[in-house]
Amino acid sequence: MKIVKLQIENFRGFENVEVMLDEKFNVIVGRNDVGKSTVLEALEIFFNNNTVKIDTEDLCKFSDKDYIEIGVSFKLQSFELRIDTIPTFLDKEYLLDEYGFLNVVKRWDCSKKSITKASERIFIRANYPKGYDEPLITLKNSDLKSKVADIFGDDLPDNIKQNTNSTMRLALYESYNKLNSIDLKTTLIELNKEDAKKVWINLQKDIPLFFLFQSDRANKHSDKEVQDPLKAITKLAISEVQDDLERVINRIENLVTQVAQDTVNKMQEMDPSLAESLKPNLSQKNWDSLFSFTFIGDDEVPINKRGSGFRRLLLLNYFRAEAERANESRKPIIYAIEEPETALHPNWQLMLIQSLLDLSENNSAQILITTHSPALASTINYEYIRFIKKENRVHDISQGHNTSLDEVCATLGIMPTISSSNDLGRIKVILCLEGINDVKFFYNISNLFDIDLENDCRILVIPLGGNTLLEWVNKSYLDKLTLPQIHIYDNDVAKYQDAIDIVNERTDGSFGCLTRMVEIENYVHPSLIKSIYNIDEDYFVDNNNWKEEWVTHNVPKNLNEFLTDLSQRRGTEILNHGKSKIKSKFADEGAKLMTVELLQDLNVFDEVNDWFSGIKAFL
Incomplete structure (x- = not known):
């Protein structure tokens, strides 16, 4: 799952705003107090309501409504969902919006003095058939049987199982579509009863983990600048063994329930009237609340007592480590970082951004940052920019585009680096x-x-x-x-x-x-990889068609996998073989080793010669 859109209504300074998000990387820019941090904190409230907790004071003062609403649209890799182990499909159940996204909406009642858990309501905003007074996903089994009987009578098709709600719903939708032209409307479906509730329970297993790293120093013993990355490490570790933990939970539940039921049975032998009121009820804490760790230096000085620059360095290296160990099989993770340049040397700022960019290339990660730094923002692909401006209380959040880049660059103070001397x-x-x-x-x-x-x-x-x-x-x-x-x-x-x-x-x-080759790295002969990385193993030149295949070969990705596998087999690390590092080493070291003969062997000498002949023609 990746976020593609955030909708905020009646939250702080936002009356009603939509933010379209890139699936990889997002840089939120704008003047001070325009709402950059509010976007990140709205997401934190939606996913966790922990680092930032919603409060009645968050209700927009200009709104005449008494609720706050935060909606997130997710792009799904699969529409299949299991309800009590029975597969169903979100698209066939009309649980997607008009764009084919899963749009989950959370709403908090602000009419009372405080917001409690009971104040929260959860919906799916779906493009749903108009012909139903109530969405079928919210109906009881008996109600679905009644509707099926009204249409099919006793002549039930073989694919309809009356003990399986999803088959009855799909049959009803199919019958409705045959009798009526499909007419859909935007509908809020509350996920609080019957299979709708089960849909939300199962969706939560795939909802991404969300981590917010704020720039403000907390000045507490449990300083957030330190605790946030440590908590993130714990949650990630737990998420990667979630299947094992689920098996432990089920085993414990079965054992506890059995012992509890045996106890009730014995109680019933003594006094049936007392036993009637007893039933097993097992609750559990979140796994991450059971674990806690920190780092201790040689001087025994707690991390929260170290300088803010040191603590931000911890955050930097957390992301560097994440970028290097990222793999496509992990649960989706969203990292939101407020002003990553805070308390970091400019060189380290750029290192952090490169780590985040590397991490965003992984299918399981999505990055959002806010920044005021022109040096940092200038290195970002402008299509990742989300520019916030406000006029007369109305917020406009636009994607970086040629039509808005003048204003973006003026706001950030980005100037050309080309000398005008x-x-x-x-x-x-x-x-x-x-x-x-x-x-x-x-x-x-x-x-x-x-x-x-x-x-x-x-x-x-x-x-x-x-x-x-x-x-x-x-x-x-x-x-x-x-x-x-x-x-x-x-x-x-x-x-x-x-x-x-x-x-x-x-x-x-x-x-x-x-270029004729897919990337500039392909103009370095693969035989040089042995010299570049000081290895004996051949890479790629092991078949008769390697020259044709090298033209479109994804060198950074595939060579990184090759060197990673080689490191594991050797038991020793081959340094500097991340994708971005491969690009750098090919440009620095590989190009210096190239010869005319190697260019000719790659069948690119004439092409490269034409480039330089064109340059020399102007001289």
């Missing part, structure tokens, strides 16, 4: 590449083509192929210069072709192209 007068051509690793690759391979790309002052080389805010600002600045541009981007991103087309329409000799 007299050095520009010496520049003859601008070479625009996708990222910093591509720049390093071109620097290190340029000597094969009789050019010193790194030191030739006539050539400005900049990373400009991605969609970060800084790249967008630089691109806007470059377009104002009367200098020819050469754009060379990897062909793994289809939308880069649009940028290439725009460059090729210029009339000043500018040109652009996509």
Whole structure:
């Protein structure tokens, strides 16, 4: 499950707002006191109501309603759901919204002095058939039997099992759709009775874990800056053995129930009237409440007594560790981090963001952060930006797009990094590449083509192929210069072709192209991997068709898996083989080892030679 939309109604300064979220990474920006933290805290209340707890004071002062509502839309990998071990399907039961998402809504009654657990109501907002007074998922077995009897009489189809509610509901929907044109409307279905209640119980097993890391220092013995990552570690560990724990719980329940029932039976032998009022009732605490741990330094100084920078470093390295151990089989996790730049050195800020970006590439993780840092935000793909602004009490939350980036960059104070000094007068051509690793690759391979790309002052080389805010600002600045541009981007991103087309329409000799290989890493010969990683094992060059397959081979992903497996078999760690580190090592070390003969063996020499011939033509 991934969040695709957040809906907030009557919560603090938000009267009614929708936030569309990216399935991987989200950066929430805006001026102070515009509601950035409120978005993260609304999610914390929806998922946990723990680190931040809802209160009647949270009711929007401008609303005439007496409730707070927070809704989250989830994108599902599967619509199948089991109710009492019987499979059913959320789409066939009309429990999805008009976009095909699972939209869960929580509502809290604020009409009384305080909000209790009883004040919370849970709904599914679904695109549901108009023809039913009550959603079928909320009806008792006897009511469903009555409806089935009204339609089918005694001639029940074989697929209808009267002891299985889901088969009766599906038959009723099918019959209704045959007799009526499908007419759907948005309906709130409360999950508080019959199979609707069971739906929620089962959905909760798949609902992502949510962790909020706040920037404000708590100044308590149990400082949140320390406790939050430690609690996260505990919850994650528990989630990964959840199946084992469920078996333990069931075993304990069975044993306790049996002993309790035996006790009641003996009580009945002595006095049946007293035994009638007795029944077993077993409750349990959350598993994570049973475990607690911390870190203790050699000097025995508690972590909460260390500086805030040290505590944020703990958080940084928690995410670095998570990024390296992430795998696709884990329960979905959502990390929400308020101002990750707080108390961190700028270099460590960038390290934290890279760790989060790496983590977001895993199918089980989704990241949300807020920030005021222009240096940090400038490194982010602008499509991950969610920009909040407020005018006359009305909030607008938009996705980063060309039409809004001027305002986003002005709010954050992001300026172009390209010098506007007299050095520009010496520049003859601008070479625009996708990222910093591509720049390093071109620097290190340029000597094969009789050019010193790194030191030739006539050539400005900049990373400009991605969609970060800084790249967008630089691109806007470059377009104002009367200098020819050469754009060379990897062909793994289809939308880069649009940028290439725009460059090729210029009339000043500018040109652009996509690489024939899928990424720049594929221009490093795989035989060099032995030297790069000091291993004896061959990688990839073990079949006759390897050259054709290498063209589209996902080097960072597959080589990382190969080296991880090799490390496990050896029992010793091969350093620097995460996906981002592989990209860096190929650009730094692999490119330096390349030769004309190796380029020819990859069948790419003519292509690369054309790139550098195009550059030299402007000199």
